[in-house]
Amino acid sequence: MTTIGFIGLGLIGGSIARAIRKHHPDYKILAYNPNKDTLITAVSEHVVDIPCDKTDIRFQECDVIFLCAPVNANISYLKTLKDIISSDIILTDVGSVKGTIHQEAVSLHLDANFIGGHPMAGSEKTGYENSADYLIENAYYILTPCETVKPEKALEFQKFIRSLGALPLIMSPSEHDYITAGVSHLPHIIASILVNEVKQLDGPSEYMKMIAAGGFKDITRIASSSPEMWQHICLSNKDMILKTIDKFDELLMTARACIADADKDGLYSMFESSRYYRDSITDITSASNKSHVLYCDIYDETGGIAAVTSVLAQHNISIKNIGIIHNREFEEGVLKIEFYQEDACKKGAAILKQNSYLIHRRT
Numbered sequence: 001m002t003t004i005g006f007i008g009l010g011l012i013g014g015s016i017a018r019a020i021r022k023h024h025p026d027y028k029i030l031a032y033n034p035n036k037d038t039l040i041t042a043v044s045e046h047v048v049d050i051p052c053d054k055t056d057i058r059f060q061e062c063d064v065i066f067l068c069a070p071v072n073a074n075i076s077y078l079k080t081l082k083d084i085i086s087s088d089i090i091l092t093d094v095g096s097v098k099g100t101i102h103q104e105a106v107s108l109h110l111d112a113n114f115i116g117g118h119p120m121a122g123s124e125k126t127g128y129e130n131s132a133d134y135l136i137e138n139a140y141y142i143l144t145p146c147e148t149v150k151p152e153k154a155l156e157f158q159k160f161i162r163s164l165g166a167l168p169l170i171m172s173p174s175e176h177d178y179i180t181a182g183v184s185h186l187p188h189i190i191a192s193i194l195v196n197e198v199k200q201l202d203g204p205s206e207y208m209k210m211i212a213a214g215g216f217k218d219i220t221r222i223a224s225s226s227p228e229m230w231q232h233i234c235l236s237n238k239d240m241i242l243k244t245i246d247k248f249d250e251l252l253m254t255a256r257a258c259i260a261d262a263d264k265d266g267l268y269s270m271f272e273s274s275r276y277y278r279d280s281i282t283d284i285t286s287a288s289n290k291s292h293v294l295y296c297d298i299y300d301e302t303g304g305i306a307a308v309t310s311v312l313a314q315h316n317i318s319i320k321n322i323g324i325i326h327n328r329e330f331e332e333g334v335l336k337i338e339f340y341q342e343d344a345c346k347k348g349a350a351i352l353k354q355n356s357y358l359i360h361r362r363t
């Protein structure tokens with residue numbers, strides 16, 4: 001029997017625990033979370049087997065412990081767990097910054113046990129109540145094993161992550177921190193600034209807030225993310241984030257100059273270059289690990305999901321997975337439906353369209 005521990009059972013911890021329960025129903029799951037109600041719910045849903053205290057001696061039984069609290073809390077847990085855990089445990093975290101926790105693992109002589117982790121999936125929503133067993137499905141899951149981790153241990157953990165439906169990708173902590181500063185940390189800072197900018201510019205009528213449409217909403221969804229989480233990330237990945245801010249500043253000033261100078265060619269080439277590059281970014285669900293998914297707009301009303309599933313059932317179309325998703329690019333109320341086969345997905349889309357549902361497929 002494999003035993004897995006969790007410290008922090010929020011959006012990401014809860015989603016990984018649910019994915020383990022789904023793919024490895026016989027594994028034993030122990031969890032600590034400061035909010036006890038979360039643990040009670042997780043036990044009642046059979047996601048967690050044993051609710052634990054912060055320094056619970058039963059964490060000794062674990063083969064793997066996932067640290068799923070905010071970045072700095074994960075770092076401080078290494079010291080707390082050091083005297084409890086078994087000598088061949090795999091300790092991992094899901095934090096959005098890797099350099100600082102690696103430094104702590106090395107200084108505590110836990111490096112032979114430590115494999116940093118970071119699922120590149122999430123949401124602006126927090127907490128166990130928003131967790132889902134499919135959250136990390138088809139998402140890149142960055143792994144940063146310490147150099148002293150035995151290769152067979154690292155390989156075994158990589159296989160485990162793949163078994164949960166995620167796509168493991170190995171890199172060094174510094175490479176991780178550089179890349180995520182560019183594609184995750186700076187975008188969150190910019191989203192937050194954009195919202196604060198509108199807040200400051202808007203007049204007493206609040207027309208800006210009222211008419212803000214798809215463009216503003218798309219680019220600022222992540223401004224609703226957890227302030228605590230992003231405070232920790234900015235404090236932990238300071239140098240890399242400052243580099244990306246400098247680059248952003250340079251490009252913003254170039255755009256400013258193009259506008260001030262009415263530089264037609266400069267403006268055209270800025271928009272043309274970003275459009276070309278953005279169009280080349282594919283959704284991995286449509287690449288080699290293709291899953292047969294469609295997104296369906298539903299009304300936020302009782303029975304909305306049941307109506308969709310019964311239309312599909314009437315045509316003998318089986319659903320592999322279904323759920324409301326929050327980490328997405330479409331509007332509120334989108335239902336994600338996964339099918340076993342591409343044919344079933346296409347047929348399902350056609351039938352739902354005939355029934356006046358608005359269907360999206362990602363390219």
Ligand SMILES: NC(=O)c1ccc[n+]([C@@H]2O[C@H](COP(=O)([O-])OP(=O)(O)OC[C@H]3O[C@@H](n4cnc5c(N)ncnc54)[C@H](O)[C@@H]3O)[C@@H](O)[C@H]2O)c1
Pocket residue numbers: 007008009010011012013032033034035038068069070071073074094095096097118119120121122123124125126127128226229233
């Ligand atoms: N939200 C995302 O999109 C996302 C994506 C990938 C990775 N991450 C990382 O995952 C981690 C958790 O983020 P989340 O989105 O699940 O946040 P969350 O707020 O949903 O969950 C955090 C959980 O940790 C618990 N917690 C807080 N302080 C704690 C402490 N000192 N000790 C133990 N538990 C504590 C909270 O009660 C909560 O249940 C963070 O390190 C974050 O950087 C987040």
Ligand SMILES: O=C(O)C(=O)C[C@]1(C(=O)O)C=C[C@@H](O)C=C1
Pocket residue numbers: 095096119120121122123124183184185222327328
């Ligand atoms: O989709 C979102 O809401 C996210 O912000 C997820 C997201 C990101 O893409 O930046 C946020 C933080 C992470 O560490 C990893 C993923």
